[in-house]
Amino acid sequence: MLEILILGGTGAMGVPLVEILSQKEDIKLYVTTRARKENKRNVEYIQGNAKEEEFILSLMNRKYDAIVDFMVYNTEEWKQRLDILLGHTKQYFFFSSSRCYADSKMPIKEDSPRLVDVCKDSEYIASDEYALAKGREEDLLRNSGKRNWTIIRPYITYNTYRIQLGVYEKENWLKRALEGRTIVFPKDIANRKTSLTYGPDVAGAVVDLIGNENAYGETFHITTTEYHTWGEVLEFYCSIIEKKTGKKIKVKLIDDSQDLQKVWNKWQIKYDRLYNRTFDNTKINSVRGDYNYKGTWEGLGECLNEFLENPKWLNMNWRYEAYCDRVAREFTPLREIPGLKMKLRYLKWRFFD
Numbered sequence: 001m002l003e004i005l006i007l008g009g010t011g012a013m014g015v016p017l018v019e020i021l022s023q024k025e026d027i028k029l030y031v032t033t034r035a036r037k038e039n040k041r042n043v044e045y046i047q048g049n050a051k052e053e054e055f056i057l058s059l060m061n062r063k064y065d066a067i068v069d070f071m072v073y074n075t076e077e078w079k080q081r082l083d084i085l086l087g088h089t090k091q092y093f094f095f096s097s098s099r100c101y102a103d104s105k106m107p108i109k110e111d112s113p114r115l116v117d118v119c120k121d122s123e124y125i126a127s128d129e130y131a132l133a134k135g136r137e138e139d140l141l142r143n144s145g146k147r148n149w150t151i152i153r154p155y156i157t158y159n160t161y162r163i164q165l166g167v168y169e170k171e172n173w174l175k176r177a178l179e180g181r182t183i184v185f186p187k188d189i190a191n192r193k194t195s196l197t198y199g200p201d202v203a204g205a206v207v208d209l210i211g212n213e214n215a216y217g218e219t220f221h222i223t224t225t226e227y228h229t230w231g232e233v234l235e236f237y238c239s240i241i242e243k244k245t246g247k248k249i250k251v252k253l254i255d256d257s258q259d260l261q262k263v264w265n266k267w268q269i270k271y272d273r274l275y276n277r278t279f280d281n282t283k284i285n286s287v288r289g290d291y292n293y294k295g296t297w298e299g300l301g302e303c304l305n306e307f308l309e310n311p312k313w314l315n316m317n318w319r320y321e322a323y324c325d326r327v328a329r330e331f332t333p334l335r336e337i338p339g340l341k342m343k344l345r346y347l348k349w350r351f352f353d
Contacts, residue, residue, distance in 0.1 A: 018031055
């Protein structure tokens with residue numbers, strides 16, 4: 001019986017991974033979650049915050065056959081966690097990100113330059129922004145003196161409840177569209193190529209790498225090789241929504257993302273979404289065999305239609321909403337904005353920023 005610990009297994013990749021592994025009779029799963037969940041089949045959910053050291057130490061009462069880690073750490077947090085995790089498993093899966101790659105005119109390979117290695121922007125390098133942190137944490141693994149690890153670099157992975165558009169999550173574009181307000185989208189991002197990968201496809205690849213000796217001490221991006229421009233993705237989303245709801249979606253294409261960078265993570269825009277992102281999957285295929293990833297339009301269409309049947313929203317970014325309303329000359333009803341303080345902030349951002 002293989003024992004596998006999954007840290008934070010409730011997202012776009014974690015949920016399908018748990019589902020696939022739970023079908024295997026020779027596996028016992030332990031899955032951490034912030035919310036209370038009922039155990040099922042061979043899955044034991046352990047309620048707690050996997051970022052807290054005391055909670056993690058309470059889980060280290062055995063040596064696991066694999067630990068799959070979906071948690072996001074800053075570099076200092078990762079330094080404190082590294083030895084504990086590597087020391088309690090035969091194979092540790094570190095989820096990095098393909099955002100760590102620098103710009104590339106060719107399809108990206110695992111040995112393509114990373115931002116942490118080649119970026120000359122002193123302000124950016126002085127930060128521990130997500131893409132840089134992932135690169136630094138990868139280096140800590142490689143310099144650990146151990147090889148019982150596998151680095152996974154997914155890129156824009158989607159499922160029914162995570163449907164992205166450029167830098168936006170569904171709360172930042174889809175909710176506006178469904179409520180009759182305008183999607184504000186920059187042309188410089190719309191013209192860039194991107195690859196979006198179906199969550200269960202990533203999960204299936206991880207399953208194939210568990211216990212695979214050819215994956216020890218190696219790095220793989222698990223991404224589709226199919227690509228489209230963000231403008232094409234936006235058009236596809238609009239066509240699905242209009243067909244499903246009968247609503248005509250309003251879109252305003254602005255010239256560039258300069259103003260957006262004032263209300264969003266400018267590094268995510270500048271050092272990722274303004275790059276063309278296409279991938280070469282030769283390495284992962286050489287280890288797991290050829291695999292047919294779900295087609296982008298098929299997968300996005302299924303997920304968007306399913307979400308529209310049963311929408312669930314996370315927290316809103318009201319500064320961003322105010323920005324969009326200002327650009328589109330629209331107004332969000334104050335009854336939709338929680339709390340007096342946030343209402344006042346929205347009004348300030350909408351009319352004066």
